[in-house]
Amino acid sequence: KNEVExxxxxxxxxxxxxxxxxxxxxxxxSALHWLQQHPGGGIVSLFMLSxxxxxxxRLIATINIQEKHSSLHITASHPRDSAVYICVVSGSEKLxxxxxxxxxxxx
Amino acid sequence: EAQVTQNPRYLITVTxxxxxxxxxxxxxxxxxxxxxxxxxxxxxxxxxxxxxxxxDKGDVPEGYKVSRKEKRNFPLILESPSPNQTSLYFCASxxxxxxxxxxxxxxxxxxx
Numbered sequence: 001k002n003e004v005e006x007x008x009x010x011x012x013x014x015x016x017x018x019x020x021x022x023x024x025x026x027x028x029x030s031a032l033h034w035l036q037q038h039p040g041g042g043i044v045s046l047f048m049l050s051x052x053x054x055x056x057x058r059l060i061a062t063i064n065i066q067e068k069h070s071s072l073h074i075t076a077s078h079p080r081d082s083a084v085y086i087c088v089v090s091g092s093e094k095l096x097x098x099x100x101x102x103x104x105x106x107x
Numbered sequence: 108e109a110q111v112t113q114n115p116r117y118l119i120t121v122t123x124x125x126x127x128x129x130x131x132x133x134x135x136x137x138x139x140x141x142x143x144x145x146x147x148x149x150x151x152x153x154x155x156x157x158x159x160x161x162x163d164k165g166d167v168p169e170g171y172k173v174s175r176k177e178k179r180n181f182p183l184i185l186e187s188p189s190p191n192q193t194s195l196y197f198c199a200s201x202x203x204x205x206x207x208x209x210x211x212x213x214x215x216x217x218x219x
Contacts, residue, residue, distance in 0.1 A: 031205040043197060043210040050205070086150065090204040093157060094165060095140065099149035 003027050006087050006098035013105050019074040021101045023087030026068065033088040034061050034072050037100070043086075046072070077105045109134050113198050113211035120188060121219055128183045128214050130198030136209070138201045139181040140165070141173065143194040144213075150197070155204070156181055188218040 004025045013019055023032070034046040047054050047061040049070065054061050058077075063070040074081055082105050087098040111132045120126055132139065140155035142165075152165030156175040170192055172184040181200075185192060198211040 033208060035208070035210075041195065041213050043199075043213075045207045045209070048205070048207050088150075088208075093155065093163065093204060095152055095155075095204055095208075097142075097150040097152075099147075 002099070003096050004087055004089055004098040006085075006101050008101060009099070010102045011104070013077050013103070015078060015105055015107050017077050017105075019077050019081070019103065019105075021072045021085050021087075021103070023070045023072070023098055024068060025070075025087075025089045025096075027089065027091050027096065029065075029068075029089040029091050031090045032063055032070050033090070033095075034070075035086040035088060037084040037086060039083070046085075074103075077103075079105045079107050081105050109209070111198055111200050111209050111211040113196075113214050115214060116212060117215050119217045119219065122189055123187050126185050126188060126216075128185075128196060128198075128216070130181045130183065130200075130211060131179050132181075132200040132209065133179065134200060134209065135178065136200035136202055137178070138203050138206075139175065140199050140204075141171070141181070141183045142197045142199065143167065143192075144197065145194050153183070153196075157203075188216075190218050192216065193218050 049063045058075045060073040084100040086100045141153040142150045154173040156162045196214045199208045
């Protein structure tokens with residue numbers, strides 16, 4: 001079993017829909033990151049969480065430390081949100097990556 | 108501009124010919140790391156460095172070497188590349204592994 005599990009693996013939505021991507025982990029962590037990788041390959045950091053909730057524009061990330069679970073929400077999705085979203089956990093010194101969720105938002 | 112640079116961006120080489128992929132950051136970050144990304148496997152950590160002269164193995168270190176002689180640079184060395192090292196490589200840096208990670212643009216390596 002992977003230490004970091006993301007669901008779903010693939011997600012197709014219509015423009016305007018509310019999107020949720022889930023991440024569950026089995027190790028103790030200091031922080032959890034959400035990354036976005038666009039079709040061109042570049043990776044950007046969206047959020048770093050150690051507790052609670054963070055919001056940036058239409059993106060919201062939450063984490064429940066007791067349940068070892070995090071969610072990334074996208075409100076009013078847009079075709080430019082089409083990307084792979086990657087959950088990453090940091091415990092000791094290493095970073096452990098989920099395999100990513102490929103999101104496609106159709107106009 | 109704060110950034111992580113990698114060179115080269117694309118490289119095609121032959122089995123056994125030593126190569127180095129450079130990584131440099133201008134943000135005075137302590138933590139630097141290398142990853143490879145393969146279809147179906149996602150990103151996997153190769154090596155990381157907590158600070159100058161401090162390096163450690165990630166999940167897939169076989170066939171790779173690194174060095175951290177200066178804070179800003181963290182080169183990835185393939186002493187004898189093999190076809191199974193064909194992959195997309197990313198360098199990243201941050202103040203620590205729990206801080207926001209800044210990724211380089213990636214290096215697409217093909218070993219024939």
